Amino acid sequence: MTELLGHYNYWIVIILMMTGFYIVIARPNLVKKVIGLFIFQTSVFILFISMAKIEGGTAPIIEEGLSVYSNPLPHVLILTAIVVSLATTALGLALVVRIQEAYGTSNEDDIHVQDEED
Amino acid sequence: MLLSNLPALQVVIPLVSAPVCLLLRNPRHAWACALIISWLVLAMALLLLQQVYTLGTISYAIGAWATPWGIEYRIDMAGALMILIIATVGAVTMPYAWRNIQHELHRKHTGVYYTCYLLCLTGLLGIVVTGDAFNLFVFLEISSLSSYVLISLGPSRRALTAAYQYLVMGTIGATFILIGIGLLYMMTGTLNMQDISQRLPEVADTRTIRVAFAFVTVGVSIKLALFPLHIWLPNAYTYAPSVVSAFMAATATKVGVYVLLRFFFTLFGLQFSFNAMHVGEILMLLAVAAILIASLVAIFQDNVKRMLAYSSVAQIGYIILGISLATTAGVSAGMLHLFNHAMIKGALFMAMGCIFLRLGSVEIHNMHGLARQMPWTMAAFVAGGLSLIGVPLTAGFISKWYLVNAALTDGYWPLAVLILVSSLLALIYIWRVVEAAYFHLPGADMHKVREAPASMLIPTWLLIGVNLYVGLDAGLITNIAQQGAASLLGQALQ
Amino acid sequence: MEHLIDIVLLGLLMITGFAIVRMKSLLAVAMLTSIYSLLSASLFVVLDAVDVALTEAAIGAGISTILMLATVALTRDEEKAPRHTPLLPLAVVTVTGAALIYGTLDMPHYGDPAAPVHQHAASAYLHDTPGEIGVPNVVTSVLASYRGYDTLGEVTVIFTAGAGVLALLGYRTRRRNIQGPGIRKLVVLRVIAKLFFPLILLFALYVLFHGDYGPGGGFQAGVIFATGFILYALAFGLGNAQRVIHHPLLRIMAAVGVLIYAAVGIEGILLGGKFLEYGVLADDPVTGQHLGIMLIELGVGITVAAVMLIIYYGFVSRQD
Structure with a gap:
């Protein structure tokens, strides 16, 4: 039982990660692919933050009377990773806008058809 | 004072110059800024190489924080060689870039191009220098994000889809690496590579570490375009502006290989990577597939840039083949080929940029009789092509020679045969271009085509010159590659 | 209590994630993505990562959503069905997910104070920050x-x-x-x-x-x-x-x-x-x-x- 409870958090996070990953590789719509990447990355953030959690701890802001704090390092890493994720989303969507203007579609299959005709 | 801070300055100077470049409104000033910085970076790379050569591995604590709390910069011989490759290609392509960018990019983009180029340079250098696993991820993203932009600036609309495809695959790769780093951190409690490798043996025999290894390997393999995860590469190199193709083909995938070396040897260690996880056999299989299949595909391309891109996938196969042997001879042959291929592919893509400038096309069927109009450019292509095939007296011969020797020492004689066969395949695809340019009658409009300008020819010939020099006297570079391999494997044996 | 909130939030995240896969309207998908991000921000608060929660809410639920909506406004709203059956993607995702679950089996338990992450570098940060940096x-x-x-x-x-x-x-x-x-x-x-x-x-x-x-x-x-x-x-x-x-x-x-x-x-x-x-x-x-x-x-x-x-x-x- 404890074995099961000990990792349930991680297992749900893995399902979330794979949901995002699936959207990226299975969906032909370019906007939805970027959204899939976003979900994938956000779920990886939950993985990192979960490992920082300590039973009975509080946020890592030093205060009188508190002694158990969660690990601040994964928080720092994920702050950076959130920024990377935003940068990727912004560039990805900017490319989608330009592709839409150049091809008149944002569907991968339709773009392939147009490229074949060239 | 400045000399002792060289490891940090090597990365920080291009980093600082990127925003400065954005502030310069005149594209010519932005280009001049990027040019000066590129040559400064090369000067620093040579100084750094000399320091590592005399003093051994350099460690630099950023912010003066001791490891593992702070971030460490760590440069050994392998790293110094990588920095030299990146800096050389950067310095050579910059004078070339001015005419090429003016021709292939929309005028309003030229200023931003130099900013993104400097950011890409920063990212690549940062990856090589760092000794911290997460810092590696951050600089990997700097180089990746800027290269997506650089590729998207290409002249045709397919540059946009190529950049998008690369963005999606690259981000999947980076996220896999991030997951791997996360799992490593979870089991060791540290991010410093040296520290991880010291604490790893205690937990090496866990399922978590095995999965971490798998995720890092797959993630990095996407970045370095290891067959069959290479599908982003042909489009990206075909539709990017020519100077970007030259720069990326010579540096980006090479840095990917370097990251793989770091993870396999420095971080996980030879024992774990090759004996416990058997990654050597898998890599060898994929490398053989890459060499054969990509070379065959290259033969059937009409677009020469696409042909060179597939040839790159095959050449990455050679490098990985050397690494998969996991011997000092194999790894140093791989690193030597890494250097040589960077110089060869850089020069070949630059020659294609010259042709595109004058001819407006890089399709073989448009090149009939081109050699008479552009003798110097075509001569550079032939020289680069000979080196790619591995003809004696060229750089390509040297690295293939070492590769064959390393394979034979381990008793893998079929690999030696494979290298010979694939050299014949390279001969075929290079010959197709040579035949069209030298032995076909020129088309009606061919007489209007002029030789490329000196600002583009001289940089192309500089890289060809490096090739020929290494072909004649490979002593220095072989020595550096061997020291680099020894440093990588030596650390792994400790 | 904390565990209960944790489980509820994770459950909501799963439901939102599946809805994003199924939904055809991209406008709805963009809004659901925003909700997904906001839910993960709430989860970060429960997990003591207040800084991360603030950032995720501002970036994920805020700026990213605006960008997605702006892009959807420029492209067509309805998503077309994929041309191929998603068997290969499903296989890839299943293998990847299975590998990760296999990897969790030797992980330290969730919230375990003896886990290596809490022992090595992290404790020094918590211990030395007041003296070396002087910020709480x-x-x-x-x-x-x-x-x-x-x-x-x-x-x-x-x-x-x-x-x-x-x-x-x-x-x-x-x-x-x-x-x-x-x-x-x-x-x-x-x-x-x-x-x-x-x-x-x-x-x-x-x-x-x-x-x-x-x-x-x-x-x-x-x-x-x-x-x-x-x-x-x-x-x-x-x-x-x-x-x-x-x-x-x-x-x-x-x-x-x-x-x-x-x-x-x-x-x-x-x-x-x-x-x-x-x-x-x-x-x-x-x-x-x-x-x-x-x-x-x-x-x-x-x-x-x-x-x-x-x-x-x-x-x-x-x-x-």
């Missing part, structure tokens, strides 16, 4: 000082995104003030926007300078600052917003922020220390740390705010 928020001390170089990389990443969007979408300055006819009638929105605008800017400054003591810092402040302007642009039109902060100014701000950060680092070298060594900036090392952290947070804030607006202007300027 350990996330700030690690972010800005111990691993300050990562943060310089992070600012460079965001600067890259700004330069990239500038290259891809460019900008057009509006002479005419384009504004949807619908929005002009929304008096409530306009009044509220007017009231909130100064408050948001003030809050941004508070978050910027209070990052040492509570959750917040330059990054979050920059995003909040930009959100204030985006709200202003939504309510009063892009032209008016661009009159307040115009494009050349944004370019300068984006560059200057990075330069401030790097200059603090180089100042460390010039004063005889290492790159990004704040201790040498003042006579007393702890004061030097304070000074260094404040300056770099300022640099981060300026670049982030400017890049957010560059990106927003870029996307909105394509809307015709």
Whole structure:
């Protein structure tokens, strides 16, 4: 039982990660692919933050009377990773806008058809 | 004072110059800024190489924080060689870039191009220098994000889809690496590579570490375009502006290989990577597939840039083949080929940029009789092509020679045969271009085509010159590659 | 109790995730993504990561959603069905997921105080921060000082995104003030926007300078600052917003922020220390740390705010 409870958090996070990953590789719509990447990355953030959690701890802001704090390092890493994720989303969507203007579609299959005709 | 801070300055100077470049409104000033910085970076790379050569591995604590709390910069011989490759290609392509960018990019983009180029340079250098696993991820993203932009600036609309495809695959790769780093951190409690490798043996025999290894390997393999995860590469190199193709083909995938070396040897260690996880056999299989299949595909391309891109996938196969042997001879042959291929592919893509400038096309069927109009450019292509095939007296011969020797020492004689066969395949695809340019009658409009300008020819010939020099006297570079391999494997044996 | 909230939030995240896979309307998908991000921000609060929660809410639920909506407005809303059956993707995802689950089996338990992550470097950060850096928020001390170089990389990443969007979408300055006819009638929105605008800017400054003591810092402040302007642009039109902060100014701000950060680092070298060594900036090392952290947070804030607006202007300027 404890074995099961000990990792349930991680297992749900893995399902979330794979949901995002699936959207990226299975969906032909370019906007939805970027959204899939976003979900994938956000779920990886939950993985990192979960490992920082300590039973009975509080946020890592030093205060009188508190002694158990969660690990601040994964928080720092994920702050950076959130920024990377935003940068990727912004560039990805900017490319989608330009592709839409150049091809008149944002569907991968339709773009392939147009490229074949060239 | 400045000399002792060289490891940090090597990365920080291009980093600082990127925003400065954005502030310069005149594209010519932005280009001049990027040019000066590129040559400064090369000067620093040579100084750094000399320091590592005399003093051994350099460690630099950023912010003066001791490891593992702070971030460490760590440069050994392998790293110094990588920095030299990146800096050389950067310095050579910059004078070339001015005419090429003016021709292939929309005028309003030229200023931003130099900013993104400097950011890409920063990212690549940062990856090589760092000794911290997460810092590696951050600089990997700097180089990746800027290269997506650089590729998207290409002249045709397919540059946009190529950049998008690369963005999606690259981000999947980076996220896999991030997951791997996360799992490593979870089991060791540290991010410093040296520290991880010291604490790893205690937990090496866990399922978590095995999965971490798998995720890092797959993630990095996407970045370095290891067959069959290479599908982003042909489009990206075909539709990017020519100077970007030259720069990326010579540096980006090479840095990917370097990251793989770091993870396999420095971080996980030879024992774990090759004996416990058997990654050597898998890599060898994929490398053989890459060499054969990509070379065959290259033969059937009409677009020469696409042909060179597939040839790159095959050449990455050679490098990985050397690494998969996991011997000092194999790894140093791989690193030597890494250097040589960077110089060869850089020069070949630059020659294609010259042709595109004058001819407006890089399709073989448009090149009939081109050699008479552009003798110097075509001569550079032939020289680069000979080196790619591995003809004696060229750089390509040297690295293939070492590769064959390393394979034979381990008793893998079929690999030696494979290298010979694939050299014949390279001969075929290079010959197709040579035949069209030298032995076909020129088309009606061919007489209007002029030789490329000196600002583009001289940089192309500089890289060809490096090739020929290494072909004649490979002593220095072989020595550096061997020291680099020894440093990588030596650390792994400790 | 904490576990219960944790499970409920994770359950909601799963439901939202599956809904995103199934939904065909991209507008609905964008909104669901925003909810997904907000739910994960709530989860981060439960997991004691308040700084991360603030950032995720501002970035994920805020800016990213705006960008997605702007893109959906330019493309077609309905998603077409894929041409191929998704068997290969399903196989890839199943194998990847199975590998990860296999990997969890030897992991330390969730919340286990004996886990290696809590033992090695982390305990030193918590123990040494009051003496070495002198700020109560350990996330700030690690972010800005111990691993300050990562943060310089992070600012460079965001600067890259700004330069990239500038290259891809460019900008057009509006002479005419384009504004949807619908929005002009929304008096409530306009009044509220007017009231909130100064408050948001003030809050941004508070978050910027209070990052040492509570959750917040330059990054979050920059995003909040930009959100204030985006709200202003939504309510009063892009032209008016661009009159307040115009494009050349944004370019300068984006560059200057990075330069401030790097200059603090180089100042460390010039004063005889290492790159990004704040201790040498003042006579007393702890004061030097304070000074260094404040300056770099300022640099981060300026670049982030400017890049957010560059990106927003870029996307909105394509809307015709």
